[in-house]
Amino acid sequence: MRCNGVTWVSPFWGQLVRDHSEGQSMAQRPWRRTGMKPPAPAAVGVLLALALLALMHLPPAPHHSLLPLPAASPPGPPRAAAAALSGGQAYGRRLPVPRTHRRRQAPARSRRRRGTDRDAPPWLSxxxxxxxxxxxxxxxxxxxxxxxxxxxxxxxxxxAGDAKGDVSSASPExxxxxxxxxxxxxxxxxxxxxxxxxxxxxxxxxxxxxxxxxxxxxxxxxxxxxxxxxxxxWAPDLQHLEDANNDQNSCALGWLQYQEMLQPRRPMLVARDAPCSSIPHSEWSRLALFDFLLQVHDRLDRYCCGFQPDPSEPCVEEMLHDKCRNPAELVLVHILVRRSAPSRLVFIDNAGRPQHPEDKLNFRLLQGIDSFPAAAVATLRSGRLQSLLLDSLRLDRELWESQGGAEGLRPLLHTIDRRAQILLRHIQQHNLTVFEESPP
Structure with missing residues (x-):
């Protein structure tokens, strides 16, 4: 083929001619050894033409091998995609997982197995x-x-995991x-x-x-x-009075007796047989701090003497508020200890009043208390009370999700935090002290 006066030969055909010439020279050697005449060039040309014709009629290569992977194919090795499409199996057998992948996944499975314990904050035992x-x-x-x-x-x-038995045979005992x-x-x-x-x-x-x-x-x-x-x-060893009308107490204690117990530097010690004599002052301080933050009135002020209650309050409906005129009639309720720890109060019925207005906070709950636990006061002062409570409440998934997570819980936590700041101001204004926790 000539182009602009220059003869051009297709590379493909040039290679074919070279192969033909080399093949011809190589093919002549056996003919020389046997004394036979080499085939004529025309015969070689016919053979080449037949070979080319045979190549043209070979079946084509598989069509899919020439196509790129579809754009929607998931990333990762083909085996992983096959396993996902076949429920963990491909081509009739389970795919092996590389050793490195197994080692990398093991900690994740372990975390799921441990679950709550691993993520629990340190204040939960x-x-x-x-x-x-x-x-x-x-x-x-x-x-x-x-x-x-x-x-x-x-x-x-x-x-979960206990031996199964007849549920109907179980009893409250x-x-x-x-x-x-x-x-x-x-x-x-x-x-x-x-x-x-x-x-x-x-x-x-x-x-x-x-x-x-x-x-x-x-x-x-x-x-x-x-x-x-x-x-x-349910604590099985809560100590209750035998009196059916006062069985929600471990000891019968009136308001005046309680205030007398809280007096500092009393000239006489409380007699051993006096009600609640085994409960130290520090326990009442913990209770007062806790009840003030939650505005729980039922224990220390079930008569609502420390604020003006609404007519719908149980203390008004049950005509308890009228007894505030005579302090000698006022008693404390839900003052409980466990037989295994008679010097430690147990706080029950802690629902409190989350919506109790700030201008009606019951300071009677703090009356007679002259010191508070140092660790609790430090937490209130830290400015982290809300975030710590969120970290703790996350463990209760049912409550967390029902309240809308952190955003839904923040109004309640903000209310408690506001009461904490008011309590800190009360401690400062009255020059109250803090005490270190005693070992359990």
Whole structure:
């Protein structure tokens, strides 16, 4: 082929001619050794033409091997995509996982297995976490009414992994092994927040509590309608008075006796047989601080003598508020200890009043208290109370999600934080002191 006076030969055809010439010279050697005449050039040309014709009729290469991977193909090696499409198997067998991938995934599986324990803040003990798991996941195996508490059920719980038996044979007496809880009203969910506040402040006097929805057939329908309820761990050794009319106390204590006990540097020690004589001053300080932040009136001021109550308040409806005129008639309730620790108060019924107005805060709850626990006061002063409570409340997924997470809980936490600042101002104005925690 000529182009602009220059002869041009296609590379493909040039290579073919060279191969033909080399092949011809090589092919001549055996003909020389055998004494036979080499084939004529025309014959070689015919053979080449036949070979080219045969190549043209070969079947084409597989079409898909020439196509690029589709744009929607998932990233990663082809085996991974095949496993995802076939439920973990490809081409009839399970795909092996590379050793490096197994090592990299092992910690993640371990984290999922440990779950709450690994992420739990340090103020929640191993015992707290164990009881929270029992309350949130335990199977209901028995139920019993609590006298004088119509909307409260005590239930026996079986932890996951326990040997299964006949549920119908379980009885409330099984609560002596510490595997029971009190299911309370949906309106008492504030008790769960109170438990976390108690632990964040380092008081450690409240019983573990979680939020839960129930579906057990042993429970009445009103308990299984999907409403979120608090369930509080039942302490089997709570000490109750034998008096049926005053069984919510470990000791009978009136307001005037209580104020006398709080007097500093008393000339005479309280007699050993005096009511609540085994409870030291520091316990009342913890209780007063806790109740003020939550505005729990039922223990120290069930008559609402420290503020002007609304007509809808139970203390008004039950005509208790009228007794404020005669302090000798005022008594304390829910003053409880455990037989295993008679010098430590147990805080129960901690629902409090989250919406109690700031201009009606009950300072009577602080009357007679001249010092507060140093660790709790330091936490209030740190400015981190809200963030610490959020870190703790995240463990209770039912409560967290039902309240809308951090944003939904912030108004409640802000209210508690505001009360904390007011309490700190009260401590400063009255020149009150703090005390270090004694070892348990």
């Amino acid at each position: 191993a015992d707290d976490l164990q009881k929270m798991r029992l309350l949130s996941r335990g199977q209901v195996v028995s139920k019993a009414r609590v006298p004088a508490h119509g909307q409260v059920l005590r239930v026996g719980l079986r932890a 099984d609560c002596q092994d510490g595997r029971c809880g009190l299911i309370k009203r949906p309106g008492d969910l504030y008790e769960v927040l109170a438990f976390h506040l108690d632990r964040v402040l380092g008081l450690n006097r409240s019983l573990p509590a979680v939020a839960r929805r129930f579906s057990s057939r042993l429970l009445p329908y009103s308990y299984t309608d999907g409403a979120l309820r608090p369930i509080i761990w």
